[in-house]
Amino acid sequence: MLSLADIYAARRxxxxxxxxxPLVPSPxxxxxxxxxxxxxxxxxxPIGAFKLRGALNAVASLPEDTPGVTCCSTGNHGRGVAYAARARxxxxxxxxxxLVPQTKVDGIRALGAEVRIVGRSQDDAQIEADRLVAEEGLTEIPPFDDAAVIAGQGTIGLEILxxxxxITTLLVPLSGGGLAGGIALxxxxxxxDIRIVGLSMDRGxxxxxxxxxxxxVEVEEVPSLADSLGGGIGAQNRLSxxxxxxxxxxxxxxxxEEIYRAMQALYWEDRIVAEGACVVGISALLAGKITLDGPTATVITGRNCDMDLFTRIVTGQSITLGDYVIEGRRYE
Incomplete structure (x- = not known):
């Protein structure tokens, strides 16, 4: 079982x-x-996303003779694993x-890692990661359902508190549960007595x-502005x-639409470039879905977005996600 001691060890x-x-106010x-x-x-x-924490902790725990590592990733976890592996x-x-944006693929390759593009879901990509473990002896660094990864992400909770x-409320992006579970732990x-709210996009x-x-449960993966929150949690999920x-x-x-609006607000009001997954807490606040009763914190999880798409959003242009269209709306 994971404990607070594991999270303190991860921080070391x-x-x-x-x-x-930094933990900064938003006026x-x-x-x-x-x-x-x-x-x-x-x-x-350093990689522009929180995923570095879990990846560093997991890679640090590996035996000295480890020949290599692999993972299944929607982008930022892969970037973290690539960074940690290069350092090691x-x-x-x-x-x-x-479905992973090209900007994230390019970012991982720039860190010296090999990239395998497989299928149209994280489940398809996972099959290739499993093959690399079985046939080439690589060690898998799971994106969320792993004790070392969860403990690494949990260090964010330590720093905030x-x-x-x-702080009375934490608003945390929710996907596979490594971030939310680690922070909550x-x-x-x-x-x-702290209130912790996990937030996701409403598709997948x-x-x-x-x-x-x-x-x-299994879900159908579809394109989303919060693409980092996509993917299943694994039928045999052990921890998260x-x-x-x-x-x-x-x-x-x-x-x-609420994510689109929050990306605009965070940029124009606080001058922050952030992925769609980062702003789900802000989205809920703007939409009036959460009532706060005291000081509140939310995690801006990463900045590794497609800058062409981001520019279209903050300038109020329409966006197409597969067969789903978000009508353009200038920020006011």
């Missing part, structure tokens, strides 16, 4: 490389909600589906639906599902 392991990122969101809202800027990590001097092969022990151990929200079903089920106080969904 990753501190030489991972950044203790705009404070005016909107009537409560102080703080942004944990994980987009300031071992081979990295990142398996991704065709050490700086602001008065740390935060609830320190402050059992695997963990949200799994919690309601009482067991992991139980952590999210037991420790999250609420789980909420936001629409693609």
């Amino acid at each position: 392991a990753i501190s030489p490389t991972a950044t203790d990122t 705009f969101l404070e005016r909107l909600t009537g409560q102080e809202v703080l942004l944990k800027l994980e987009n300031m990590q 001097g071992v081979r990295a092969v990142i398996c991704m589906s065709e 050490e700086r602001r022990p008065d 740390a935060a609830k151990a320190i402050r059992p 929200a695997a963990m949200y639906l799994s919690i309601r079903a009482g067991h992991p 599902f139980a952590l999210c089920r037991d420790l999250l106080d609420e789980t909420l969904l936001v629409t693609e």
